[in-house]
Structure formats: C-alpha cells, structure tokens
Amino acid sequence: MKVSDQKTAEGILFTDQYQLSMAQLYYRMGLHEKLVQFDYFFREYPDYGAHKAGYCINAGLEWLLDWMQDAHFRDEDIEYLRHQTGRLGARVFADDFLAWLRANGSFDAISMRAIPEGRVVHPNVPLTVVQGPLAMAQILETSLLNHLNYQTLIATKAARIRDVGRGQLLLEFGLRRGQGKGANAGARAALIGGADFTSNVGISYVLGYPPKGTHAHSMVQVFIALGASELDAFRAYADVYPDDCLLLVDTINTLASGVPNAIKVFEELRRQGHEPVGIRLDSGDLAYLSIQAAKMLDAAGFPQTSIVLSNDLDELAIWQILTQISEEAPRYGVDPDRLVGRLAYGVGTRLITSHGEPALGGVYKLVAVQNHGAWLPAIKISESPQKTPNPGHKHVWRVYDE
Template sequence: MHISPLVTDLYELTMLAGYLDQGMHERPAVFDLFFRTNPYQGGYAVFAGLETALQYLEELRFREADLEYLARLKLFSPDFLSYLESFRFRGRVTAPPEGSVVFAREPLLTVEGGLAEAQFVETALLNVINFQTLVASKGARINHAAGGAQVMEFGLRRAQGPDGGLSVARAAYIGGVRGTSNVQAGQVYGIPVKGTHAHSWIMAFPDELTAFRRYAEVFPVGCILLIDTYDALKSGLPNALTVAAELRERGHELFGVRIDSGDLAYLSREVRKAFDEAGFPGVKVVASNELDEHVIESIRAEGGRVDIYGVGTRLATCAGEGGGALGGVYKLVQVDHSPKLKLTSDVSKATLPDHKTVLRVVDRQGNFVQDVITLRGEELKPGDLVYDPGNPLQQVRIPEQAGFLELRGVVMEEGRRCQAPETLDAAADRSQQELSRLPAGCLRLINPHFYKVSISAGLNQLRLSLITEVKDKFKTRRP
C-alpha cells in the first residue's frame, strides 16, 4: 500500500521548513508513539500496522507532482522545496512485532533520526498504527467472543473508503479474523476470501427454490445459501434442505446456510437441528447482521449454534464503547541526547522522557505478569520496586523468580528494514499465543482485569526531576 508524502498535516511541513530555516533539521531527536487508554474499555490492545508503516518510511519521497502542488500553496521557499527533492527517512525505528499484545502508556514505536525527518513522519505513522491497532484489537475481542467458531470480515461496504477497507481486512486478520469478503485484500495480502450471495439473487428468480438450485448449479463446491429472504424456517430452510439432497445426489455437499436477520440464537438452533436430523451434520450455520463481540457473546449464552460469524459494520468502523479511535500520540522525548518532557496541569499525564526499554515480566510458566518501562540500559531485577506512571506513590515489587522479555527490537536502521516482512499468519498466531498468556480476566469484555504497566525507579526519578525543573522555570518567569 503506497502512502503519499502528502498524507500529512500541514503543520508537519511548516515545522519541517522551520527546522531547516533555523539550522535545526539534523539535530538528533527521539519520538515515542503510544496510546493513553486501552481501546473499547478493554484489558489490552493488539499491535498492528507495523509493516505498512515501515513500507511508508522506506518509500518516503516527494515526487515532482507533490512539489508542484506545494509550490502552488505559496507557503514555502524555493530552497525548502529543493530540500524536499532529496528528503528521505534515514532513521531508526524500534517496535514490537505485529500481533504483540500491548497496553496503554508504553511506547510502541520509537523513532530516532534528525529532528526534521523524525518529526515529519508523525501524522502518517499515527494514521497507520492507530487504525490498524484499533481494528486488530476489535478483531481479537470478536474472535474471543466467538469461542472457537470461525469469524469472517464482511465490512468493506461500510468501511472508511477503499483504502480503509483494505486496512480493516489486514488488521482484523492479525487479530484473529482469518477470512474476508474483500477480494482485493485476498489479492494483496493472501487472506482467504469467502462469500455467499445477496437477497437480490433470490428475488431475481421466480421463486426461492429455483434461485437456490441455480446457485448450487453454478457453485456446487463451497455453496452457501442465504435462507432468510422471505422466511428462514418456513421457506428458506426447507428449500435449502431440498438443494442439499440434490447436491449430494450429484456428488457434492452443501457447505452452509446463512441467516442475516431475526433472532440468530433461536434460528441457528432450529436450523442446526433440522440439518442434523436430515443427515447433513456437516452443513455450516453462518450468521451475520450487525454483529460484534457483545452480540456474539449473547448468541452463545442463549444456546446459539453458529459455526461462522460474518462481522461487518461494527468491525470495519471499530464501533463500541471506547472505540472509534485509538487516540495514539507521538511525543518528543529526547533532543541532542537530552531528555524532554511534556507537562500539563495534570502531572499524571506527563510524558515519559528519554530513550526507553519495555520489559515484560513473566512467571516460571511464561505467563505475563506485568510490563515495566525502564530507561535504556537500566538494570531491572526480581524484587525491585516499580512505580505506577499515573501515581508514583503506588508501588509494587517485581516478583521473585520472575523472568524478563524485551517487548521491542530495532526493526529499521538507516531507513531500511532490518529483516524481511513476516507473514500475516505469523502475526495472527502471535496475537493468539500472547492473549492466552495474559492474567485471568484480561480478556473479559466487561470490567476486565487491569494489567499493570509500571515504570522503573530510574525513569520515575528522571521524570520527577524534570517536572521539578520545568515548574521551577515557570515560577521564575512569572511576573
């Protein structure tokens, strides 16, 4: 997916021009990309979008048409436009692997480079990481709610444009939704494509049975019939049973039937019972219609017998409490090797300064206990005190016998990837494995367990000292 350099906010360009004018553009700088609150009021997020982001950084360059447009704005000098002709990202990026389970406050991407290049890429990186991480997290929640049933992504027609639809299919796959109706996503990413037919197919024929028969003639393998155009139980179901028998006589098996309206728990139970009694236990029951994790959980709680959930609108639009947008931010944490801190009137929202490492504390079985953000090079040991980043008075000790995993690694050096892209299957497998290692309750949809993300003693002390320094400077400047 090619991303134009003009996929940016205007102020990234004006700051870039300003840094160049002031001779600051090559000063070494470090930025962190992170989010402050877990999405959907949930207990975790699933990191996604890294490969898209790295491709953007590697391909970043202003072409002639881009420069001609910027010149027409009459904002920028000829010297600046000439500088953009050779502008490239040549920095370093540190990040977790895609599919990693991540949490609020901890840095996801750390971008190092000249101040100009590291600043300019802010908007595009946030656009990619925010959206794909939000979708992957939604996909993981839906997949967990499905309890082993397959989930398909059907959201293209409700997604935020064609490019949004493509990103949805990719990120949802990482979250565990391993199929899509989006044909382009199948071509670009190798995601399995699945589908049925619309109600209009049924209505285009003289009657429902004829429509089913004709569809089964064209697609005898993998045939799925939509049975609720008129009446799911009184019309669609008996007609589907007839076609299932006819397909078997020709040496094929009906793959499934889809229900797109009504009481999905009740209807799926009745449909399952009818096909089982008729000798077709292999026919899959597919359910769709404004599904999300909460609706799926209720269908299962009411004894629904759904084999495949088709989830569209509420996945593609990231709908739900605490959804809509991830709210990731991109903050300067170091310039000229000096730590920087953003401070507001709410001290708990002060950023975490300097270059950092994210360590995951694990028990003897490899299960996740908590995450700790440390200064780069700072040693952390079992038994050490660590601090709540929102309230330094709250402290916990690292458990004895604990082990440590480094969450992130360098993925780009001098503007080039450090390794070949991994497959989407690898990222999807990683998310499922890591979700299974979370403490009990983290996967709950309502009031999940709060997974601790702490900061080390060294980082806590640095932040407190910088807060004091900033406040002292402010006091001296007041009249």
C-alpha cells in the first residue's frame, strides 16, 4: 500500500460507515456535542473448543492512544466524504456537517479511564471507559474495538502458554503466519502476555527488545544441495555465531544425524573457548525426541544446553509434551524435572492467530448520557439477556482477598 493510501486507510477513516452516518444524524439533531459515556468490555472468555480460558490479559491501549493522538479529519478525508453518494445518487454527507468535522473531527475532547495493559481482566467489567462528545465518541468505536480486541486476545493466549510451560523461555515466532501487518500488534500483545522475546525484528526494535531466532532448514539444505553436509552447515553457523550457536537438528534425521553433528560442533566450540546455546526440534514426537536428545547431550558433557521446541505449539500441545516427558523420561534415565527446566518454546501460528478462538467478543456500549449536568443511564434491552449491558455512570473496583 502506498504511504498516502495508508494514511487514509489507517487514519480517522479507519472506522465503519455507520459511525459516520450516525455522527451526521447527531449533528442534524443537535446532539453531536452532548456528553456521553461508552464502556468497552467483553462478555465471555475465549473458548478454544477443547479448552477454555478463565481470564483475559488486557492489551492494546497504548497503540489505541497513539492512534487517537494522530487521527483527525484532513482535507483529503473531507473531500472523499463529500463525494460519497447514496443509492439514488444524492450526496450522503452535507457541507455543514463536513465543515464541522474538519474543524472538530479529532479526539482531543475525549477522556478515557482504563485498566492498565497486562492486568488480568474478566467478562462484563468495563476495561476502558470513554467520555466525550457523542459524535466523536461514536466514531471512535470501530478503531477502539480493533485495537483492543485483538491484542487482548493474543496477550491472553500468550499468558496461558507461558503458564502451562512452567515459566520457561517463550519465543513468539508468528510473523509469517499472522494476518498481514496485524502480526506486529500480535507480537506486542504476546510480549505483554508473557512471551520473553519475538523473532519479529522491526517490532523488537520499536519496543526495545533484542529479536531472537536460530536458522531455518533451508540453511542446511543449501549446503547439502551444493555437495557439502549438515555438519558443514553447522560448522559454518558456529563459525559466524560462536557465542550464540543454537542449531536446528531435524533437517535429515534428528537422532541419527542432527544431534550427533550438533554435539561435534559443540565440542569444537568448547575447545575454542565458547559455550553452545542449544538445539531446536521442529518436527516429530517432540517429547520423545527431547528425552533422547537430552540423554545424548548429557552423555557428551552438555547438560546445560537448551532444547527449543517448535512446530504448531500451543498451551494444550505443551501440556501434552510435558505430561509425556514426566511419564517417559525416567524409563530412559533422564530426570524429567531437569529436562523440563532446559526446555524453551517457539510458538508461532497458534499464538498469533489465537488458534481455536479467532476473535474476542469485545463490545463498546453506550451506558450514560449527560443532560443538564446529570448522568442519565442508557440501556439496551435485548432478546438475548447476555447482551444487555450494565448501564450508568460507574467506576470499576477490584477487591482482593487477604
């Protein structure tokens, strides 16, 4: 997308058409500057099918505020709206309304109260409370939901993965599988939720994190295609990155080739005064391969090297791996707790897409209107009781047990 088009698509017009239609109606009725309150909340925890969350992690607020500070109706936006026509060719937006938008179409008059990012949150509790003039508070709805719903969803998934992984190193690997540039927001949310690092270089730079990664199978493949070997590929990587050597060992055969070749390179590194970081397993029975790889590394004198697992991991897959390790490792003379303590997890697709629950049902509901200095509750009566919001001007309190 061209930069000029991006400014249009992601600026103040990053909203739904009906928000603008309602804003013009409010203007025509003289209601556009009436002070109102909207509450943002979600109704249900994410349900992944085979398992369900029991909490969410609030995220997305900072990027929403950044967007709000920059978003305003530019001349180009007003001209675009001026040329919109309805079903029979009549103009949709009148000149006086557009003039008002050009002069007042920013979020400067909006105030917000919100639960900080990174906090545990629960259904039907206002996470963000918006107060301000009706027209602009209405226009804000779509972007607010877009910014907060997705990041809260991904932060929640990351927190669950972190928890089931027993606090071991968690790497976010989802950039190639994310929905377009939304993967940047997803990586940020994953870091809020519990990921230690991300492979996403750009967002790591923006957020002040060092990006993390190893190498792909293609590195080994190109050596083999040119007549060299997996061992040659590993040696080349170790030569370039002697103090950050973590080798992907499943390109050919994990236990017959990859791990033995990695051990040879690790021994060479040690003789040169360097300590290897570890290996990565990206296919097969990850629990069994972790046990066998740990046994081989221990026997070779590398009991501290990390074993990074990847390949369609999520909280359920990691739980299954850890359960299998606890049951099977003792049979092979491997201490399961020590093995789990050297594991790390590279989680991509199932984190960045929130596999099993692709969207958080966050909503933005009008709950109060100020009239003559008094707040009047506004309520929606629905055929579905769960869609009836808690109306009125209110505050959120969290009470802790001692």
